Amino acid sequence: xxxxxxxxxxxxxxxxxxKATLGNPRQSAEMISFYAGFPDxxxxxxxxxxxxxxxxxxxxxxxxxxxxxxxxxxxxIEELLKKLARDQKIDAAPENILVTNGASxxxxxxxxxxxEPGDTIISEAPTWMGAVANFNxxxxxVRTVSVxxxxxxxxxxxxxxxxxxxxxxxxxxxxxxxxxxxxxxxTMSLERRHELLAIADxxxxxxxxxxxxxxxxxxxxxxxxxxxxxxxxRVMYMGxxxxxxxxxxxxxWLIAHEDVISRLLPLKSDGGTSPFxxxxxxxxxxxxxxxxxxxxxxxxYHQRRDAMLAALEREMPDGTSWTTPDGGFFIWLRxxxxxxxxxxxxxxxxxxxxxxxxxxxxxxxxxxxxxxxSYSFATEPQIDEGIAILAAEARKQLATVGS
Amino acid sequence: xxxxxxxxxxxxxxxxxxKATLGNPRQSAEMISFYAGFPDxxxxxxxxxxxxxxxxxxxxxxxxxxxxxxxxxxxxIEELLKKLARDQKIDAAPENILVTNGASxxxxxxxxxxxEPGDTIISEAPTWMGAVANFNxxxxxVRTVSVxxxxxxxxxxxxxxxxxxxxxxxxxxxxxxxxxxxxxxxTMSLERRHELLAIADxxxxxxxxxxxxxxxxxxxxxxxxxxxxxxxxRVMYMGxxxxxxxxxxxxxWLIAHEDVISRLLPLKSDGGTSPFxxxxxxxxxxxxxxxxxxxxxxxxYHQRRDAMLAALEREMPDGTSWTTPDGGFFIWLRxxxxxxxxxxxxxxxxxxxxxxxxxxxxxxxxxxxxxxxSYSFATEPQIDEGIAILAAEARKQLATVGS
Numbered sequence: 001x002x003x004x005x006x007x008x009x010x011x012x013x014x015x016x017x018x019k020a021t022l023g024n025p026r027q028s029a030e031m032i033s034f035y036a037g038f039p040d041x042x043x044x045x046x047x048x049x050x051x052x053x054x055x056x057x058x059x060x061x062x063x064x065x066x067x068x069x070x071x072x073x074x075x076x077i078e079e080l081l082k083k084l085a086r087d088q089k090i091d092a093a094p095e096n097i098l099v100t101n102g103a104s105x106x107x108x109x110x111x112x113x114x115x116e117p118g119d120t121i122i123s124e125a126p127t128w129m130g131a132v133a134n135f136n137x138x139x140x141x142v143r144t145v146s147v148x149x150x151x152x153x154x155x156x157x158x159x160x161x162x163x164x165x166x167x168x169x170x171x172x173x174x175x176x177x178x179x180x181x182x183x184x185x186x187t188m189s190l191e192r193r194h195e196l197l198a199i200a201d202x203x204x205x206x207x208x209x210x211x212x213x214x215x216x217x218x219x220x221x222x223x224x225x226x227x228x229x230x231x232x233x234r235v236m237y238m239g240x241x242x243x244x245x246x247x248x249x250x251x252x253w254l255i256a257h258e259d260v261i262s263r264l265l266p267l268k269s270d271g272g273t274s275p276f277x278x279x280x281x282x283x284x285x286x287x288x289x290x291x292x293x294x295x296x297x298x299x300x301y302h303q304r305r306d307a308m309l310a311a312l313e314r315e316m317p318d319g320t321s322w323t324t325p326d327g328g329f330f331i332w333l334r335x336x337x338x339x340x341x342x343x344x345x346x347x348x349x350x351x352x353x354x355x356x357x358x359x360x361x362x363x364x365x366x367x368x369x370x371x372x373x374s375y376s377f378a379t380e381p382q383i384d385e386g387i388a389i390l391a392a393e394a395r396k397q398l399a400t401v402g403s
Numbered sequence: 404x405x406x407x408x409x410x411x412x413x414x415x416x417x418x419x420x421x422k423a424t425l426g427n428p429r430q431s432a433e434m435i436s437f438y439a440g441f442p443d444x445x446x447x448x449x450x451x452x453x454x455x456x457x458x459x460x461x462x463x464x465x466x467x468x469x470x471x472x473x474x475x476x477x478x479x480i481e482e483l484l485k486k487l488a489r490d491q492k493i494d495a496a497p498e499n500i501l502v503t504n505g506a507s508x509x510x511x512x513x514x515x516x517x518x519e520p521g522d523t524i525i526s527e528a529p530t531w532m533g534a535v536a537n538f539n540x541x542x543x544x545v546r547t548v549s550v551x552x553x554x555x556x557x558x559x560x561x562x563x564x565x566x567x568x569x570x571x572x573x574x575x576x577x578x579x580x581x582x583x584x585x586x587x588x589x590t591m592s593l594e595r596r597h598e599l600l601a602i603a604d605x606x607x608x609x610x611x612x613x614x615x616x617x618x619x620x621x622x623x624x625x626x627x628x629x630x631x632x633x634x635x636x637r638v639m640y641m642g643x644x645x646x647x648x649x650x651x652x653x654x655x656w657l658i659a660h661e662d663v664i665s666r667l668l669p670l671k672s673d674g675g676t677s678p679f680x681x682x683x684x685x686x687x688x689x690x691x692x693x694x695x696x697x698x699x700x701x702x703x704y705h706q707r708r709d710a711m712l713a714a715l716e717r718e719m720p721d722g723t724s725w726t727t728p729d730g731g732f733f734i735w736l737r738x739x740x741x742x743x744x745x746x747x748x749x750x751x752x753x754x755x756x757x758x759x760x761x762x763x764x765x766x767x768x769x770x771x772x773x774x775x776x777s778y779s780f781a782t783e784p785q786i787d788e789g790i791a792i793l794a795a796e797a798r799k800q801l802a803t804v805g806s
Contacts, residue, residue: 002637004517004609005662009575014516017669024472038470046464049679053456061449065649067441069427101504101653102674113417114407133672172412206407234405246468248678250504259408266420269536271505274677275651276452 012117017137028354028377032386035354037182037243037329038377043300044246048289049280056283064279068272070265072099072253076278079285080253088214088225090237095258098265099273103212103240103252104130109264110173110208110236110254111138120171122160124152126332126361126370128182128210131175135363142363143171149323151188152176154195161203174200177210178226179217180328183361183372187326190223197230207235215244215294217327218302233257241281243329244294249277301329301376307383308375315391317398322373329376335369338401339394342368347393353386415520420540431757431780435789438757440585440646440732441780446703447649451692452683459686467682471675473668475502475656479681482688483656491617491628493640498661501668502676506615506643506655507533512667513576513611513639513657514541523574525563527555529735529764529773531585531613534578538766545766546574552726554591555579557598564606577603580613581629582620583731586764586775590729593626600633610638618647618697620730621705636660644684646732647697652680704732704779710786711778718794720801725776732779738772741804742797745771750796756789 003009025038057064063073071077077094084090100106107130115121117139123131125144135142143164145156157174164171176196178188188196200207209226227237233256240252251273254264284290308331312322319336335344341357348355356374358367378386406412428441460467466476474480480497487493503509510533518524520542526534528547538545546567548559560577567574579599581591591599603610612629630640636659643655654676657667687693711734715725722739738747744760751758759777761770781789 002609002635002660003573003607004637004639005660009517010666011515011517011519014666014670019669024477025469026466026477036470039468041465041469044465044468046460046468049464049468050457050460054453057449057453061452062444062447063429063651065442065447065449065452065651066428066444067439067645067650074427074429101677104672104674108672112414114412114414116414130672133669137670137672170406204406206405232405234407236407242470242674246679247470247674248466248468248682250674250677250679257405257408263413263417266422266536267417267540269507269511269533269540271507271645271650271653274504274653274680276649276653276680276683277677279651280679 012139013137016139018133031352031354032382033354033377034373034375034386035356036377037374039243039247040300040376043297045289045293048284048293049246052280052283052287052289055287056279060279064276066275068275068278070268070272071261072097072273073275073278073282076282079282083285083290084255088211090225090228090255092255096255096261098254098261098268099278100252100254101270101273102242102250103210103238106238106252106254107131107134107208107210109267111135112267113264114172114206115140120164120169121173121175122157122171123175123363124177124181125363126183126358126367127175128177129360132361132363144363147181147184147186149186151178151181151186151192152196154192154199157196158199161199161205165203170203171205173208174205175208175210176226178223179211180213180325180330182212182328183330183356184332185323185325185328185330187220187223193223193226193229197226200234201232205234208238209235210238212238212240212243213328214239216298216301216329218298218305220326227255236260244297245281245284245290249281250274251277251281304375304380304383305331307380308373308387311384311387315387317391317395320394329374331373331375333371333373335394336398337369339369339397341371343397344393347396348390351389351393353389355390415542416540419542421536434755434757435785436757436780437776437778437789438759439780440777442646442650443703443779446700448692448696451687451696452649455683455686455690455692458690459682463682467679469678471678471681473671473673473675474664475500475676476678476681476685479685482685486688486693487658491614493628493630493658495658499658499664501657501664501671502681503655503657504673504676505645505653506613506641509641509655509657510534510537510611510613512670514538515670516667517575517609518543523567523572524576524578525560525574526578526766527580527584528766529586529761529770530578531580532763535764535766547766550584550587550589552589554581554584554589554595555599557595557602560599561602564602564608568606573606574608576611577608578611578613579629581626582614583616583728583733585615585731586733586759587735588726588728588731588733590623590626596626596629596632600629603637604635608637611641612638613641615641615643616646616731617642619701619704619732621701621708623729630658639663647700648684648687648693652684653677654680654684707778707783707786710783711776711790714787714790718790720794720798723797732777734776734778736774736776738797739801740772742772742800744774746800747796750799751793754792754796756792758793
């Protein structure tokens, strides 16, 4: 027996890791998929990326194809700071930014920097499955707060912090997704944002603000980021090119206090976040294409959301409720308790419909009658057909229970 | 004081991390740089990458710009397996491969999989500074074996393993660079390869074989990879596009037993190694451009190596010795003991020459009169000028000591 393949030689981290891996998105395309936060394939700016590549490489190819600085190339940093000032109203300097291999690397680096096994992280639940996997793998003691139509439940947050204090413990991090929360689709109100920051100040709590979907708002006015409302330097703001340009670039960013960035840099031993992708994204942004493309995406996903909401209204059995997102990719749906994801997921799959069961967004056993619906990847006819199948399968389960 | 910026709240890992980060390679271009393993800027295949991007995206853009499977896209896996069979004579199947964000991610993932703080890793010393940083950050107990003109010193390896056994300990990993070792430039002989594998079998020792420079051999015949000589599944083979296409792609690979790959996959939570870069590299390889480009690189770096060896012969003071690499980017140079890197590095820098001091390649205080010379980045006139400056500064130090 080679020790390498002997379970007993694995690290604690490897033992804590789940089995989940990202599958091939080509397989999702063979189904009606409401599963992943995959951008619409037809919306991907193929011709523009070809053009941006040519322009960027003709101008600066010898640096686009070379190793890059750990923090990111100076030109993408410049473009990102412009974009963040213009759209997010975030005022940051080059020493506040780290260009990362998708937003997921930003989250991993922060957890690496601050969290030991057993340390407490407070997270919304349900939340992004990438964060669930990351916090579990880190061996964190995860305490969860619920999310309602106004966002993070701040009363629960306070109660958890007080409980921790009474145990003589403190939380290392709070992880929140204020805009079009993944998976719930709801947005944290301005009042809640202020409350959350006041509580964080009181308990000296660092905050990770994940804002992957900021640019994809279809209704209502943008609310200020926690990062801009905070003056203490406790908020770390994550964003990504994945939803506004192309997930295949694997480009994200982190904005934080310069002390945090300078401590994260030595942990980022990756040879520099893809210089090739960075230079292409820089040209895509600098040429104005990004801004135009985001306008198109807003119109597209707005229609998709409306199509899915209409289909849900039309098809779903009584006692089913769902959220109405102002942006992003997701609707959260709650069936009557008799509907079980363990049965519904394979039943839908057998009829060519792929869905995300609620439990994968929780740190515990909750969510068995809940699910996330992504309206980003399926076309409108697919949405109509898929939601009808989903509703029919749910009705079947309800009928079995009722009979 | 915000806790986020309070040293006492950092993880053990963050505390162990060094301060080193990868700087901006544009800065190296302002000097005569023998510092990094940066490919020659003029050799980077800018026009070919533009073409490959266009062809790849026109054919398959909707997948190149989408999230990717954790293991890598099926087409890059197919091309890599062809390349490895043709060039490295490595016979592997899709379940043996992981496409990674540069070879550095492959190393990080293996360490994450197997190593707890305090666990023993055996490494060559001097060795690649990325491995030094990684093993230190992991909190590993690193035991080192020296490297001579025939590669890893296998007698030392056996002695360390026997010592560990007598302590009731075992090593989790052995890390070696058999071809054109970084930083020493030497190649492990076939006899040593067999000895090393026999010892590894005896002590049930997993091996990481880092082969970043395989394709860049200028003299002598290729030797079989440890991976191909081993039949037990204990060798994990790392490679990269960084030196043969473009470091800016951040694309590497790991070949290992399928049990190892399947355990690494859940740890690789990165949204898939850059699909955009992967599809471009796939086209670059499939079109035959990669093979042609490697031929050109061999001729180029062969000349660079010869230019540097000639300059060293011409300029260096008596008592200085250096290696003669059959491939790769590096020459290792040992000055008389009176020459101190702590003085030589800033003296050279003041005269516009950037060098890599020996100690950064060791896990301890060794190497103060040693250095790595990279001949990949500087032009031939720069090599002549830079080596003359280096030799003059070394002579100055020797004269001071002698007087």
